[in-house]
Amino acid sequence: MTPVPINPKFFDADVEQQPIRKGFGEGLLEAGERDHRIVALCADLTESTTVHHFARKFPERFVQVGIGEQSMASVASGLAAMGKIPFFTSYAMFSPGRNWEQIRTTICYNHVNAKVIGSHAGISVGPDGGTHQAIEDMGIMRMVPRMVVIAPCDALEAKKATLAAAAYDGPVYIRLAREATPIVTAPETPFAIGKAECYFAPKEGLAATVGIVATGSLVHNALKAVKELESEGIGAKVINMATVKPLDRDTLLALANECGAIVTVEEHQRKGGLGGAVAEYLATVRPTPIEFIGVDDQFGQSGTPNELVEHYGMGVSHIKDAARRAHARRG
Amino acid sequence: MEHLHDDKIKLLELRANDIRQTIIEMLIAAGSGHTAGPLGMADIFTALYFHSLRHDPKNPDWEDRDRLILSNGHICPVLYASMAHAGYFSVEECKTLRKFGSRLQGHPHREWLPGLETSSGPLGSGLSQGVGMALADRMDRGRHSDRFHYVLLGDGELDCGQIWEAAMLAGKEKLHNLIGIVDRNNIQIDGFTEDIMPLEPLKDKWESFGWHVQEIDGHDFEAIVRAINEAKAYFAKPSLIIAHTIPGKGVDFTERRFEWHGNPPGKGPEDVVKKADQGTAALNELRTLRGLIKSEHE
Numbered sequence: 001m002t003p004v005p006i007n008p009k010f011f012d013a014d015v016e017q018q019p020i021r022k023g024f025g026e027g028l029l030e031a032g033e034r035d036h037r038i039v040a041l042c043a044d045l046t047e048s049t050t051v052h053h054f055a056r057k058f059p060e061r062f063v064q065v066g067i068g069e070q071s072m073a074s075v076a077s078g079l080a081a082m083g084k085i086p087f088f089t090s091y092a093m094f095s096p097g098r099n100w101e102q103i104r105t106t107i108c109y110n111h112v113n114a115k116v117i118g119s120h121a122g123i124s125v126g127p128d129g130g131t132h133q134a135i136e137d138m139g140i141m142r143m144v145p146r147m148v149v150i151a152p153c154d155a156l157e158a159k160k161a162t163l164a165a166a167a168y169d170g171p172v173y174i175r176l177a178r179e180a181t182p183i184v185t186a187p188e189t190p191f192a193i194g195k196a197e198c199y200f201a202p203k204e205g206l207a208a209t210v211g212i213v214a215t216g217s218l219v220h221n222a223l224k225a226v227k228e229l230e231s232e233g234i235g236a237k238v239i240n241m242a243t244v245k246p247l248d249r250d251t252l253l254a255l256a257n258e259c260g261a262i263v264t265v266e267e268h269q270r271k272g273g274l275g276g277a278v279a280e281y282l283a284t285v286r287p288t289p290i291e292f293i294g295v296d297d298q299f300g301q302s303g304t305p306n307e308l309v310e311h312y313g314m315g316v317s318h319i320k321d322a323a324r325r326a327h328a329r330r331g
Numbered sequence: 332m333e334h335l336h337d338d339k340i341k342l343l344e345l346r347a348n349d350i351r352q353t354i355i356e357m358l359i360a361a362g363s364g365h366t367a368g369p370l371g372m373a374d375i376f377t378a379l380y381f382h383s384l385r386h387d388p389k390n391p392d393w394e395d396r397d398r399l400i401l402s403n404g405h406i407c408p409v410l411y412a413s414m415a416h417a418g419y420f421s422v423e424e425c426k427t428l429r430k431f432g433s434r435l436q437g438h439p440h441r442e443w444l445p446g447l448e449t450s451s452g453p454l455g456s457g458l459s460q461g462v463g464m465a466l467a468d469r470m471d472r473g474r475h476s477d478r479f480h481y482v483l484l485g486d487g488e489l490d491c492g493q494i495w496e497a498a499m500l501a502g503k504e505k506l507h508n509l510i511g512i513v514d515r516n517n518i519q520i521d522g523f524t525e526d527i528m529p530l531e532p533l534k535d536k537w538e539s540f541g542w543h544v545q546e547i548d549g550h551d552f553e554a555i556v557r558a559i560n561e562a563k564a565y566f567a568k569p570s571l572i573i574a575h576t577i578p579g580k581g582v583d584f585t586e587r588r589f590e591w592h593g594n595p596p597g598k599g600p601e602d603v604v605k606k607a608d609q610g611t612a613a614l615n616e617l618r619t620l621r622g623l624i625k626s627e628h629e
Contacts, residue, residue, distance in 0.1 A: 081448065081464055102459075111441070
């Protein structure tokens with residue numbers, strides 16, 4: 001497994017940063033231009049979710065539902081039943097947080113082609129505090145049959161994921177982070193639903209003895225961590241598991257076989273999200289030592305994104321520690 | 332649309348009676364399911380499937396069809412029975428209700444049965460889906476579209492907040508192509524609606540949300556069809572028909588009793604008819620049109 005090209009300036013001190021959600025707004029606008037079946041809905045958070053670009057360009061294809069996320073999910077179901085491709089948007093805490101049953105029954109069980117866009121996911125929402133920090137969303141979406149779950153790592157990938165979701169026939173959940181996040185990928189970095197890509201491999205002569213599986217807004221921390229580990233003599237590979245469901249099992253198994261130890265990295269509860277998915281699969285085919293980076297069964301609180309990432313154990317140093325532990329546990 | 336002459340009304344009444352018999356037969360075969368709601372809504376469903384609805388049982392995916400969305404999925408025996416009598420599938424298949432492998436799931440599953448517009452069961456989400464369909468229709472065909480979207484609602488499910496989210500949106504969007512029909516039978520699982528969670532003044536509530544509201548006797552075919560025609564003619568707002576119905580209508584011992592909400596014949600209250608006799612008694616009453624005609628077996 002060889003690394004794909006990513007942003008060549010990623011490791012520079014002045015790497016460009018953009019909110020991940022911005023890529024969704026751009027992607028939806030482009031998808032809407034390509035396909036007239038694309039429609040959008042929002043629950044009173046038009047600019048925050050960046051759906052306003054689409055709403056301005058295609059007002060006749062945009063539905064403002066007010067603060068009614070439960071109804072919004074089912075209205076999207078009805079639109080989809082008539083052949084539209086609805087993207088419905090809010091904060092992840094409210095959609096899919098508040099409307100889980102409507103998503104399950106009227107979209108997934110009902111088998112219609114609607115897309116859930118949850119912005120402001122993760123604790124990096126920051127000062128708004130624990131009420132607004134969705135760190136259970138991937139778990140509750142991953143559990144529902146037919147739902148695809150994607151956590152893009154930067155704005156560029158969010159745009160690609162949005163275009164891919166528009167072309168995919170079935171329910172998709174895309175989680176987006178609010179804060180400016182370093183641009184990890186390059187325009188030519190490949191993205192496909194259900195395909196993980198290798199973003200980092202140790203320099204020649206250093207074997208990869210830890211495999212980092214990261215998703216979403218913490219991929220950049222995982223990359224920084226392995227770069228530093230390399231100077232300590234520990235070789236690690238980084239896989240961007242942008243699609244948390246369906247998991248790219250082949251890539252994951254190859255990584256486990258090559259490295260013999262895994263660290264999962266996500267801005268989410270350790271239970272039920274990416275870490276859970278990786279453990280469930282590897283336990284059945286290749287039991288492998290795994291360390292989990294994520295929030296440990298707690299709620300968030302107010303603070304700056306950086307303070308919170310550090311406090312809840314998801315910083316670069318925590319990933320390095322986890323990699324050392326995983327390395328030590330190799331059989 | 333065909334004129335509703337007196338002979339047609341008689342035909343509809345007999346058809347509704349057949350549908351009620353099928354409902355009882357399928358519930359007996361299933362051994363579980365809801366009795367009161369399906370019997371109470373048999374006349375409305377008959378009027379829709381055999382007079383008002385634009386549909387083609389031989390071509391369930393016909394683009395120009397009206398959409399019928401059953402929000403309170405638990406009354407699906409009346410939906411299945413009406414669809415079967417209309418020709419979507421055989422009446423015989425009705426007896427597979429709630430059985431393993433059946434297309435007639437305990438609550439409707441769109442994927443498995445052609446002619447269903449949605450899967451439903453968890454209450455309160457049907458109106459939102461109808462709003463979505465009506466919006467899509469308006470995007471595609473404009474404000475003069477003559478495809479109508481009928482959402483059938485229970486009165487108990489009006490407790491759900493989501494109903495009112497959808498009602499506000501429909502009012503805001505002035506969806507002329509959306510027609511809600513509320514089964515106002517005054518009962519829900521735990522008792523009478525006004526004891527559990529009062530809904531009145533129900534007409535005022537809907538009007539204040541921007542709907543054109545009519546109240547009718549839900550067992551009077553002329554009234555049902557007239558109300559639907561008025562709803563279709565009313566251009567400025569979505570329409571709601573509050574259909575006053577008698578739960579368990581058509582069988583004396585099940586009428587007006589909330590205990591029959593979630594029980595099939597054989598498992599209902601036995602202060603009038605013993606459990607073991609409930610199925611036969613209900614069928615006899617329907618087959619003889621309440622004693623008007625003698626059963627062939629007598």
